[in-house]
Amino acid sequence: MNGNGMQSRWLWVGLGAVVFLAVVWTSIPLPDAAGRLQALPKRGVDFLSRDLPLSPGETKALGPVAYLKRLYVWRGQRFAVLAVDGTHNRHVVHDPQYCLQGAGWHLVSTRPVPIVGGHAMLTRFTRNNRSAEALYWYTDGETRHASPLRYWWQTTLRRITLGAAGNEPVLVVVQPFDNDPLDWQRLTAEFSPLANW
Amino acid sequence: MPEMPSPTCRPPLVLWGVLAAAVWQSAGLWTDLDSPYLVGGLPALVLWSCPVALWWLGPGPRLWNRRPGQILVWLALLCLLGGILADLNVLRHGALAFSLAALWSWRRERLLWLAGAALWLPAGGWAACRMINFPPNVLMGLRVAVAILLALFGAWSVAREKGWRT
DSSP, X not given: OOHHHHHHHHHHHHHHHHHHHXXXXXXXXXXXXXXXXXXXXXXXXXXXXXXXXXXXXXXXXXXXXXXXXXXXXXXXXXXXXEEEEOTTOGGGOOOHHHHHHHTTOEEEEEEEEEETTEEEEEEEEEETTEEEEXXXXXXXXXXXXXXXXXXXXXXXXXXXXXXXXXOOOEEEEEEEGGGOOOOHHHHHHHOHHHHXX | OOOOOOOEEOOOTHHHHHHHHHHHHTTHHHHOTTOGGGTTHHHHHHHHHHHHHHHHHSSSOOXXXXXXXXXXXXXXXXXXXXXXXXXXXXXXXXXXXXXXXXXXXXXXTHHHXXXXXXXXXXXXXXXXXXXSOOOHHHHHHHHHHHHHHHHHHHHHHHHHHHTOOO
16 A cells, blocks of 8 residues: 555544544533522522523524523512523523624623622623613632633533533523613622522 | 645545535534624635635646645544534634645645635634624624635635636
8 A cells, every 4th residue: 555545544544533532422421500500599588580481582592401591589679590501502602792792782881790709790782772781600600700711611621521620610691670770789799599609 | 935846646535524524513604503603604614615616626637735635634633523522613613624725735825715714713703703892794794805805815826726827
């Protein structure tokens, strides 16, 4: 066999190995964060909640991944919490800033907000004379941050190590319900179910 | 410095196998069109790939540069491996770019064309919007416009290689 044929044979071997790994690796289940999603209390001394249905756009975007969407009422404030566990398809967990811009919103401002174990990002958007606010962060149950790059890094390490690198980070987005004004400082400091989640 | 000639041969069949694997792994590029990272990315990818199709379909010999071609195929396989193990789309898409680049004969000037893959990469779209703050609609126009320029550059490179007269 000449050198070219030999090289070609090694390339076929490499291709076969990659296809084999693709099938094997994706068939190994990764521990998910569904239990952590369910652990968020539905009611407490000073709050109660109910599940909200996903909008058609959210249903299409999220597909079959585990999620939680709830309306909370706490000390007269109403807000929606959306949490997404991307264990089974982390590609549906988009960078919220970019995602909203892709949906036609114009980013007005961003501000880091300290929360227990890290910080969240408060964003303000406008579209057609409407304005909206959203607070988001990623949490693995121990650390909290608002960096999509760090999220990708954490989830990449988890996948390479088949889950040994830590818990799956979950994206949490909090928005005022029906544009009710929200006291973000108070919410992040005193609404314990979210702060310790 | 003049480009050193490298041994050439007919394009090996394994190229198509690697391309098929990269296409399989990059399926989100055409099935997930609602993704905000993809605005204008698919037309840019099609335009960017046109010179490769021209190289295959146009008149003249198809002489594949063995050594750089094989390096590109190995790079594609490495990216595929990394993309699968780490579930990283940017590596899967990199594999698609390298396997398409391996599909025609390699010339030094085509490095510019290969670097242009960043145009259609969803990760490139995210970086442009997030770091330079391009609005998505501006990004779409920019992606397509630069892809047209790269397609024209690639076509010129094919014409030069095959000795076509304009």
